[in-house]
Amino acid sequence: MPVAKRFEVLPNGDAAFDIRFSAEPSEQLSETIIALAEAIEKAPLDAVTELVPAYQCLTVCFDPLHLTETTGLLDALVSLTQTALIHPRSIAGTRNLIRIPVCYDEKFAPDLPALCAQSRLTASEVVALHTAPQYLVHMLGFTPGFLYLGGLDTALHCPRKARPALSVPPGSVGIGGQQTGIYPQATPGGWQIIGRTPMALFRPDQAQPFIARPLDRVKFVQISTQEFAQFDPHSEPEKMPLSALSTRGVQQ
């Protein structure tokens, strides 16, 4: 049974197409999107400059200087997408489970009291629910190294802030709507901040600047303020290869 029965290819500006799937975000849909991105990358489509996976969409950017018209590219994308839906391909590379240390101490968690009040949970219950899942990395985006994670416990869903903070410190761990994530840089942010990681999520000086790839899994591990202070932000992240079996059946 294909993950999505229907898709449409829409222009996204004058130099990109969105391939949109009519299906809810899921691990299976993300696998299809990543596999499709790999197939497009291997196809002889020289004009393609960027492939950007999202929950229900793959954006294909192209350079108009390498095309005289877009019909050929459009046809190729439709045909590759049809093939990807009918014959799911396996995806190259190992998937890993990455452990990310998070300190939930009140000095790093300005919005934890509000979340507790709203969810009627104690701080330690929030931490227990937040550290339990192996979150799925659907994609990276927003700012360098930001991970879009799937699998937040429904008890922790909460609205975004009415007035976004002008700047959240790098490493801030937040919850917004049905999503949880970490702000890699000091940026404006509308999520409720419940903790902070000392780990650098973006390492532009290193050959591998990102700690995770799409379809990897992430687990938050609670640490104390003392462990936070002693942590080397650029230490190698703790990674474990996931066997095919253990990647199934994780709650979304």
Place this chain on the structure above:
Amino acid sequence: MTLRVLKPGLQTTVQDAGRPGNLRWGVARGGAADTFAMALANLLLANPLSHPCLEVALTGPELEFTCELSIAICGAEFDLLHNRTPVGNDQVLQMRPGDILRFGGLRSGARAYIALAAELAIDRRMGSLSTHVIAGFGGFAGRALQAGDQLPLRNCRIAKTRSLPGPYRLDYRSRPLLRTVDGVEAHCFSENARQQLGAGNFTVSPQSNRMGIRLNGPPLPQERAPQQVSSALCPGTIQVPPNGLPIISFVEGQTIGGYPRIAHVISADVHRLGQLTAGTPLNLETIDAEVARQIQREKASLLMKLPDLL
């Protein structure tokens, strides 16, 4: 051989063509805000189009040269002094050890590009020398230049003294008319709201930066709720957040967005966003995407022809 920063200016950064191909990692293209002005300055010196140069924003720096080399400045027009002599944009300037280049008042535009007949001896990050200001990496020490910085140079050379032919001289004095194509979620807005956007009612907010150009004006109501599908944001995409005030995604913008997109500034005009100053009213004109791509090819071919005209 160094370039000494006596005064840094507001935000003087090393820029090139940026880091295309990394949107999937959350890394926006970055690089020069006005790639066209950068290309002109580089072509005057017979450099490649995107040879690393200095981007000067709104308030310019004061720089001291410690070796003999040629430079060229294109883009925004500032009052410029080479030692004590007023000089202009769009020509090759010959610098000698001890010479000082001083940026004074801004006459038009927002960003100037100082191309160098030299290489900047700094390390690439993710394939580029450009400074990613928001994420704080690349360029010189991952930040805008500060007083006292010494940019290491190598292979300094002297280029032929020459200037840009008239048709290539950029002028930012007129009220900007930017061309757009329909947005992915244009149908979520009434015809009236779509006309409002382009009719000169919106001005550039002072809260604009390399991440986004924010617009001030009468809030645009959303008529239909969009199918909220997040997808890639490219420079030039105009999103309308719930407060109704549009934001044009720029070179260091978020790579994925979920607000409805009312329109996209065409790729060929994105470089002009780099020259907008606060308070400037915007006029937009909707064109067909195929025409938009043709305009981009024409602009590229204008640059290709320039070396033969110099």
